[in-house]
Amino acid sequence: MAxxxxxxxxxxxxxxxxxxxxxxxxxxxxxxxxxxxxGHNEDDAQDILQEALFRASYSLHTWxxxxxxxTWLHRLVMNSGWDFRNHRVQVEAPTLDDGAxxxxxxxxxxxxxxxxxxxxxxxxxxxxxxxxxxxxxxWLIDIEGxxxxxxxxxxxxQPGTIKSRRNRARxxxxxxxxxxxxxxxx
Numbered sequence: 001m002a003x004x005x006x007x008x009x010x011x012x013x014x015x016x017x018x019x020x021x022x023x024x025x026x027x028x029x030x031x032x033x034x035x036x037x038x039g040h041n042e043d044d045a046q047d048i049l050q051e052a053l054f055r056a057s058y059s060l061h062t063w064x065x066x067x068x069x070x071t072w073l074h075r076l077v078m079n080s081g082w083d084f085r086n087h088r089v090q091v092e093a094p095t096l097d098d099g100a101x102x103x104x105x106x107x108x109x110x111x112x113x114x115x116x117x118x119x120x121x122x123x124x125x126x127x128x129x130x131x132x133x134x135x136x137x138x139w140l141i142d143i144e145g146x147x148x149x150x151x152x153x154x155x156x157x158q159p160g161t162i163k164s165r166r167n168r169a170r171x172x173x174x175x176x177x178x179x180x181x182x183x184x185x186x
Contacts, residue, residue: 053076
């Protein structure tokens with residue numbers, strides 16, 4: 001029973017602290033993906049996730065089985081992200097026009113919306129050229145945050161097959177994107 005989300009919640013409520021660790025391990029990748037949508041960088045996303053997991057740890061007894069635990073945790077991360085975005089102290093940053101920042105400080109940090117759009121279009125086209133199995137493996141693991149084992153079970157194949165598909169997809173994208181700034185692994 002303790003291997004299901006409901007069983008883990010019941011075990012945690014009864015005092016098994018390892019049950020909460022298992023819940024976190026099971027859902028962390030997907031929840032971090034959600035947190036990244038609200039933060040400005042990886043540290044912000046980690047803070048948002050930590051806050052949501054803290055809230056979950058003291059209010060897990062309020063989870064009703066009307067929705068999945070994953071959905072409930074997802075909502076906590078979204079709420080923490082919203083709080084982070086809307087309640088952070090706003091600090092006014094200097095602009096390039098006020099002379100406080102030298103114009104040549106770091107050209108790699110300069111915004112380039114047109115170049116970024118071109119990169120994203122190229123990435124989208126490259127993803128479209130992948131074999132559907134490879135694209136699905138890459139998407140489910142690297143974007144959605146599922147484990148290799150979960151995707152293998154979902155696809156009805158061995159984990160090694162999913163690893164191979166994902167690796168081939170990454171290699172094809174690297175070759176196709178070349179030195180493009182959206183190349184995988186950057």
